[in-house]
Amino acid sequence: MANAGPLKPRVSAALAMTARQRLVAVLLLGTNFMLSVDFSILNIALPEVGRAVGLNVANLPWVTTAFALPAAGLSLLFGRLGDLYGRRRMFLAGLTLLAVASLLGGISTGPFTLLAARSLQGTAAAMTAPAALSLLITTFADRRQRERVLGWNGMLLSAGFTVGALLGGTLVGMLSWRWAFLINVPVAILILALAPFLIAARGSSDRVPLDVPGAASVTLGLLALVFAITDRSLLALVAGMILLTLFILIEQRTTMPLIAIGMLARPAVRWGNLAALAIFSMEAGLIFLMTLYLQDVLHLPPSTAGLIFGVPGLASVAAGIVAGRIIGRHGARSVLLAALLVQGGLTAPLTLLGNAPIWLWLLVPALFVGFLGHITAVVAATVIATSQASEADAGLLTGLVTTSQRIAVTVGIPALGAVMGLSADLLTGIRVALAANAIFTAAAVVLIGLGLRGERLPAPAAAPDDTR
Template identity: 55%
Template sequence: MSTGTIAPPPISGRQWLTLFVLIGSGFMLSVDFSILNVALPEVGAGVGLGVTGLPWITSAYALPAAGFTLLFGRMADLFGRRRLFLSGMVLLTGASLLGGLAANPEMLLTARALQGLATAMALPAGLSLLTTTFTEGSLRERVLGLNGALLSGGFTVGALVGGTLVSLLSWRAAFFINVPVAVVILVLTPYLISESRVPDRGRLDLPGAVTVTGGLLAVIYGVIERNLPSAVVGVLLLAAFWRIELRSPAPLAPVRILGRPTVKWGNYAGFVIFIMEPAMIFLTTLYLQKILGLSPLVTGLIFGVPGLAAVAAGVIAGRVIGRFGNRAVLTVGLAVQGLATLPLVFLGADRAALMVLIPALFVGFFGHVTCIVAYTVTGTSGLADEEQGLATGLTSMTQQVAITVGIPILSALAATQSVELAGIHLALSVDVAVTLASVVLIWFGLRPRGERRTAAAGVPVPEEAGRTGHR
């Protein structure tokens, strides 16, 4: 059945260059997250960091990247998106140089923390520049599809590039590779992108900024370190943030926006997407290397080849959303992600399992990136341009927090079993169950208002009412 979708206008040459800058920066930031993961022992040995300190090479990046994203997303609205984006790129350049020259653990971890802070600045600002440069509708969906493909592909490329650089050169090259890319972005951005304008600039909600940032940092630290007091303090700070936002005359995150079904359920979907899929990849990596005895290089190839499906999904997803609506695409894509994980629950210790695993990864990665595009479209739709920094800050924060806490949570669940393979199976079973249950919640949570009013009375609703984000 045709939905009468209007084809998006062609993208001009200048817009393609703008896309190159904004999507390229997002790709580089997603590569940054994973590029050192495959080389942690070499990095630790290079600066004298012990085995017990290696997880902090990742955590030092993840904490500020997740904790400060919402704050910087709102600051982009108030003080200029291009300004914050460029500031993030400058900070990333300096942090990467510091990391590449690190001579001790303190320099290395400081560099990683500054890279995470740069990500918190640049990622929501860059995404909000995308959503305001390309108007809501089919063109924005197409652009966000390309963005989703490269963001997801960045995690895979980071692992492959990291391993290659370390093998051919040194772990320091994994830091230095950012510098020329960031310099090109810094040179091109002022010529291609205008500064955002806020007609009535409000003041920054300082109490809200302090409580939400402190709360997120405390909760994430509590999860990473399994520190209950820190997690409790974080929850209390987030509760205080909610109370502050209800009473503040100029809230950091207005409750009326947080209460919108598209924002609320879109970000819930993003949280599930980014908790479950990276954790699945981590658990599957353990399975491949510890159970099947495969090398890191072969493991990277097993994930890298199906990663091509991620690129295809990003290109296709925007067009599919334009035809069927983000509600349908989001729930179907999330169901595909969950169902593709289901066969992994039953894999044994024989390498013949690869015959099942690799096709499942192809299908799962396709569903995963489709979800990423659909949740980004959902979470940023129906909002004014001056609120796009907040909206993209929320979606970016959701992604960073979920990636950071998902692996520790499911790893802890797997560790409850004495047999390693049984633990992996248990954690993956929970992954599937939570993902599929969330599909149902999101489907009903994103019902259009008209459908909600008439559902109880049994009044049929036209198919077009099931589309969200198109007004």
């Protein structure tokens, strides 16, 4: 009993943040929030955007893919550039490009300009997201603080989706789809004005060769792979596999690889990133399918679709708040597997959806609980994949996580879109794609569970309440 008094203040002190840490966290988490809002705003606007610029339903995935391809292929390169030349510098450059690209998208009148703007936005995300995440991780050296901040990050990612869905539906319904782009411009400018005063400029003075061939091969390989999936082209599939194999060979031989093969040999890094692939590919595909279901099957207006996505999004906000604490109590592996099982398990009932609005009684609760699992799984996978991050390789590990997420979106949406396209009837195609989603997620749970079995991950940390 005599030792109980001093223990509690020590735990509280360990979890306390300095004033500078709080301000940096607000700025960086706010940036990730903006990127999340950007994705979900445009997601709600997709049918309207397609009609405005001349893209049919079959080609709508390219609006997302044009963003995700450079974001996936260039995240590792820009993560390394941030390590070498300064993460703050990369963060600011990415925000500048995002503002310019968003302005271009807002004034687009045809598919070429629109897709070019989305590609530039994806490049900006590749520059900004790894820098923001690595700055977060290196700002909080204490593991419990880091897990808490990653939990906040998950909360804001889900909050961004919720706000983006609501705001996107409102903007599209009341103003124009163009505001799904233009809303980024003033927010990016505000962050650009504040960041130099809050984030210290640090970087390496060393100048080493950059792996441009690796970045080019992985980006072109992913482009070919997505084209193969979308257009069912065997030639493109072969080209994509050759380019991705070439990427692996380049990484094994270059003096400064984008992906350190030794890092992927670590089970925590490998399975954490594979988990991110499963989590994001299936959830991004689910959101795409449900957007089409709400607007092209039930014929609901964008404002109503945004509201429907916003309601379950509130559950994922709650998940982001408590995910770090749950992981601290039960361990990242157990939480990851349970949360991913929830995400996939709540997708399966959606295969029963019909063509009448009454089916919303099934859709909304399923999305509500599924989003809880999704965000919790995101936080757990990130904790696992970055659990061995040091100051020197934080950019590589966080860039790898970001790349896994972008690759997942790049491949997940067109893959499930291609499954949907196997049926001439839109609703039937959506049902089949949802079944494929649930089966793939269940298989991922089994594989990841086996892969992480026996792996030495950070032990669960006692929560402050446990010291009483």
